[in-house]
Ligand SMILES: NC(=O)C1=CN([C@@H]2O[C@H](COP(=O)(O)OP(=O)(O)OC[C@H]3O[C@@H](n4cnc5c(N)ncnc54)[C@H](O)[C@@H]3O)[C@@H](O)[C@H]2O)[C@@H](O)CC1
C-alpha cells in the first residue's frame with residue numbers, strides 16, 4: 509500500500525478512531541515522543557539538546573522526548589512557549605523534571621528539537637517567535653521538526669513563518685500535505701516518517717514505485733499500445749514526446765505532422781490540412797493521443813485540438829493546447845471522457861483558480877474537467893475527478909530543463925496506451941520521469957531522458 513497523506517483533520521479522526529479502538533491519547537503521545545527521542549538521539553551524538561515546546565500536543569511530544577532523552581543521559585533543556593493546554597500536554601510537561609526556560613531566553617544549542625506547533629497551527633507565527641526560532645535553527649548543527657516545521661499550514665503547505673534550514677522533519681503517523689507540497693515541503697529538510705500505531709487511510713497517497721509485468725506472451729505491437737503524437741508549429745517538442753512514448757513501453761508510435769528523426773521506429777504521418785488528423789485518428793487500435801507539445805496557438809493549432817478532442821481515444825492535453833483552452837477548458841473538454849492534462853503552474857493558473865493550496869486546487873480542476881490532472885512542479889500532484897490524489901515524493905531538480913514536460917506527456921500517453929487508466933498511468937509517468945532523471949545524472953538534456961526510461965521500467969518488473 510502506498511503511504512497515505514492525511515489532512516490535519518483526517519489525522520485527528522484517525523487518532524480518535526485509534527482511541528475508540530482501545531488506545532489512549534496519552535499512549536499515542538508517548539509513542540510519538542519516543543519516536544522523536546529516538547530520531548534525535550541518532551543524530552545528537554552526545555551534543556547538548558534544546559527542545560522548543562509549544563502549548564499544544566506538539567509541545568507535549570517535545571516534553572515526552574525531552575524526558576526520554578534526559579533519562580538516557582543526554583544534556584537537555586526545554587524552552588517553553590505558552591502554557592500547556594490539553595490534558596496530555598499538561599501531563600507531559602508535569603512529568604518533565606529537567607530545566608525549563610522561556611523561549612525568549614533560549615540560547616542556541618547544537619541539537620534543536622522544534623516542537624512549538626504541529627497540525628494545530630491556526631494563524632501565522634508571531635514575528636518574535638519566528639525570529640527566535642530562525643536564529644536557533646541557524647545556530648544549531650542539527651535541527652529536527654516534530655511532525656511538521658512550526659509555522660507551516662498542514663493542509664495547504666503555505667509558509668506561515670516557518671524557519672528555513674531545518675535539517676529534518678519527523679512526520680508522525682502519516683504524511684500531511686505540508687510534507688509534500690511547496691513551499692512547506694522545501695522547509696522540512698530530510699523527511700522521516702514514524703509509525704505511531706494509528707492506522708491511517710485515505711484517498712490521497714504518495715506516488716510509489718510502479719509494479720509492472722512484461723508484455724503477455726501473445727503481445728504484438730498494436731496491443732502493446734499505439735500512441736499518436738500530434739506535432740505543430742514547433743515539432744521538436746512533439747518529437748521529444750514521441751521518443752519518450754516509444755521508450756516508455758508503447759508498442760507503436762505515430763508522429764503526425766513531423767518527422768521524428770531517431771529512432772526510426774517512430775512512424776511519420778504527414779499532416780497537410782488539419783482534417784488529415786481526423787483520418788489518422790480513425791483507427792480503433794489507437795490507445796492514446798497526445799496533443800499540445802509545441803502545437804502553437806494559432807487557428808490551425810486550435811483546429812487540430814478540436815479534432816483531437818472530438819476523437820474517441822484516450823487523450824493527453826499538454827503545453828500549448830492548455831493555453832489554447834484557458835478558462836474554457838472545462839467547457840471545451842466537457843464532451844470528453846478519458847482525458848488527462850499535464851499543466852505546469854503557469855498553465856494551471858491560466859485555466860483554473862489556485863485557492864486552497866495545490867492539492868485541493870488540483871482536485872477541483874480534475875472535477876471540473878472530469879479527467880485526471882497532473883499539476884507539475886517539484887511537488888507534482890496527480891488528481892482524479894473522484895477525489896483520489898497522489899503526490900510526488902521523489903525529487904530531481906534537474907528536471908527543470910527545456911523539453912522535460914514534453915517527455916512526461918509522452919510517457920503518460922504510452923502508459924495509458926498500455927491499458928492502465930489515467931490515474932494509474934499518470935503516477936507511473938511521474939515516477940518514471942523522475943527515476944529516469946536520477947539515472948541520467950546531473951545536467952542532462954531532455955533529449956537524453958528517454959534513453960533511461962527502459963532502465964527505470966526494468967526496476968519495476
Ligand atoms: N492528537 C493526538 O492524539 C496526537 C497528536 N500529536 C501531536 O499533536 C500535534 C497537534 O496538536 P494540537 O492539535 O494540540 O496542535 P499544536 O500542538 O500544533 O498547537 C495548537 C495550539 O497552539 C495554539 N496556536 C495555534 N496557532 C498559533 C500561533 N500562530 N501562535 C500561538 N499559538 C497558536 C492553538 O490555540 C493551540 O492551543 C501534532 O502535530 C502532533 O505533534 C501526537 O502527540 C500524537 C497524538
Ligand SMILES: [K+]
Nearest residue numbers: 625654656658
Ligand atoms: K513542530
